[in-house]
Amino acid sequence: MEVVKLNSARNCFKYLIKSLEIKEIYIPYYLCSCIRHIAFSEGCKINFYHINKDFSPVCTFPKNSYILYPNYFGICSNIVKNLSQDYPNLIVDNSHSFYSKHTGIASFNSLRKFFSQIRDGGFLYITKNTFLNIDIDDYFYIPKNLDYSEVCKNEQRIDNLEMKIMSDTTYNLFESIDLNREKIKRRKNFEKLHKIYSDTNLLKINLDNEDVPFCYPYLAQCNNDADSLVNELTDRGITIYRYWDNMPEVYLENIFYKRLVAIPI
Numbered sequence: 411m412e413v414v415k416l417n418s419a420r421n422c423f424k425y426l427i428k429s430l431e432i433k434e435i436y437i438p439y440y441l442c443s444c445i446r447h448i449a450f451s452e453g454c455k456i457n458f459y460h461i462n463k464d465f466s467p468v469c470t471f472p473k474n475s476y477i478l479y480p481n482y483f484g485i486c487s488n489i490v491k492n493l494s495q496d497y498p499n500l501i502v503d504n505s506h507s508f509y510s511k512h513t514g515i516a517s518f519n520s521l522r523k524f525f526s527q528i529r530d531g532g533f534l535y536i537t538k539n540t541f542l543n544i545d546i547d548d549y550f551y552i553p554k555n556l557d558y559s560e561v562c563k564n565e566q567r568i569d570n571l572e573m574k575i576m577s578d579t580t581y582n583l584f585e586s587i588d589l590n591r592e593k594i595k596r597r598k599n600f601e602k603l604h605k606i607y608s609d610t611n612l613l614k615i616n617l618d619n620e621d622v623p624f625c626y627p628y629l630a631q632c633n634n635d636a637d638s639l640v641n642e643l644t645d646r647g648i649t650i651y652r653y654w655d656n657m658p659e660v661y662l663e664n665i666f667y668k669r670l671v672a673i674p675i
Contacts, residue, residue, distance in 0.1 A: 411512065412539040415576040417547040419505045419532035420444050422518035423478075424573050426501065427452045429540045430516070435476040435501075438467070440663040442654050445478070445503070461663060463629075464614070465489060474499055476515075481507040483672065484623035485615050490514075505532075506624035509593055521580065523624060524596075525587055530571065531580040547574035593622050599675040600626055607673075626673040629666070636669040648674060 416422050423445060426432070434455040437446055449456050457475075460468045465482045466489050476499045481490055484507035491513065494500050500514035508524040510517070512535040521531040530549065603626040604615065612629040630636035640650045653672055657664040 412536050414534040414536065414539065415581060416532055416534055417530050417549070417574045417576050417580070418571050419503070419518055419520035419523075420448055421571060421573040422532045422534035423503070424448050424452065425534060425542060425544075426516050426518070426536065427454050428542055429536065430476075430538065431540075432476050435478055436471055437478045438480065439657065439661060440482075440654065440666060441478075441480055441503075460661065463612070463662065463665075467493075471497060473497065476501060478503060480505065481510055483625055483627040484508075484510070484621060485613075485617060485627065487618050487621050488616070507622070508624075509589075509620065509622040511620070521584055525584070525592065527587070528580060528583050531576045531584065545574050547571075547577040547580075549577040549579060596622050596675055603673055603675065623675065624672075626675055628671045628673060630669045630671065633668050636671050639671050643671070643673065650674075 414422070414425060416425060427435075427449065432454055434457065435449060436457045436459055437449065438461055439458050440461055446456055459471075462468055465486050467479070471477050473496075475497070477493070477497050478501045479490065479493055480503040481487060487507070487510060490500075490502055490510070494502075494513045498515065502510070502512075502514050502517035504510045504517050505520040505523055508519045508521070510519075515538070516534065516536040518532055518534040521528045521533075530547075600617075600623050607626065607628050608615070610631070612631065613627055615627075617623070628639065630639060643650055651672060652667060653670065654667070656667050
């Protein structure tokens, strides 16, 4: 098992395509558009697939095909385990599940999604690595509070990052974090929210003991209920993001865009 430290999760995916020379891959419709843009830019053919209300794929795949599956919101470890047993070339996007153990032929995570003091970086775990000759990022950042405008600026920067090895600044910040403390805090916050919302949440969430979610995903009964909750949380100073792009009404995944409220933990 090789661990490659890169300057973003999306560049982990790009590195993976190049290293394994992936020419064709299955990717879910319900995912950040930057992932499909990377595959397209690398000349990799995409076969899109739909997911069910529990985030599991609706279809089966050719046995040895490359399949990208995101551990949605960090609550889908059981689905990941099942897929890994059936598909040897499974790739797991753990951007929403930093603490998950490596599964599949490769997996990658995102530091900035879990640790507020870090603005970029991701770890790629890969079983068959063809080492690529790339430079070390020289990015230097003095941490400060991230308000919404700063988040947007940083996302624009991430969009344009050239694929590089993680900067020393980012790695040193990561090394200074008490990972176990952060893990315990996230689990406790998640469990508090689950006690409040589980009775009306349409998602049936069953975490493994080691699961550490990215957020608390609440699927409302209808669009109005979701909008009301977003307004309530916004009035309390909590920023809520929609995941991800709006989709055609005929796609089941459209309900996630309209009715899923990702509550920060």
